[in-house]
Amino acid sequence: MQPPTCVDHLGIAVYSLERARTLYREVLGLVCGGTEEIADQKVRVTWFQAGNLRIELLEPTAEDSPIARFLDKNGPGLHHVAYRVADLPATLAALKSAGVRLIDDAPRAGAHGMRIAFAHPKSTGGVLTEFCQQG
Ligand code: CO
Numbered sequence: 445m446q447p448p449t450c451v452d453h454l455g456i457a458v459y460s461l462e463r464a465r466t467l468y469r470e471v472l473g474l475v476c477g478g479t480e481e482i483a484d485q486k487v488r489v490t491w492f493q494a495g496n497l498r499i500e501l502l503e504p505t506a507e508d509s510p511i512a513r514f515l516d517k518n519g520p521g522l523h524h525v526a527y528r529v530a531d532l533p534a535t536l537a538a539l540k541s542a543g544v545r546l547i548d549d550a551p552r553a554g555a556h557g558m559r560i561a562f563a564h565p566k567s568t569g570g571v572l573t574e575f576c577q578q579g
Pocket of ligand 1: 500574
């Protein structure tokens with residue numbers, strides 16, 4: 445497959461965006477790029493730019509949010525690694541034919557107007573892995 449062009453962002457699960465912002469903004473001094481709610485994922489996202497890499501903080505907006513389930517199981521921490529790709533449908537097809545288990549068989553809408561899809565951590569060494577394409 446065509447390799448990803450870069451790591452686009454890291455997703456970090458937090459109980460509270462408000463409390464987590466203190467570390468990223470006040471202590472690390474990173475600039476907050478904005479906040480967006482992804483209704484179908486029941487998650488609110490705030491992101492910080494660290495050079496070319498975005499740090500995305502993910503806060504659940506409902507008890508049955510995937511992030512709420514992650515927090516129940518693991519507590520706050522690294523949730524996923526997202527690779528940017530040029531052709532998401534082609535990447536998904538290549539992953540599938542390599543035997544990688546996909547959570548999303550087809551691209552769906554993510555934050556920043558990106559199209560995204562997740563691969564299952566059981567197929568990716570225990571790391572929930574997102575692939576995203578701009579536009
Ligand atoms: Co993500």
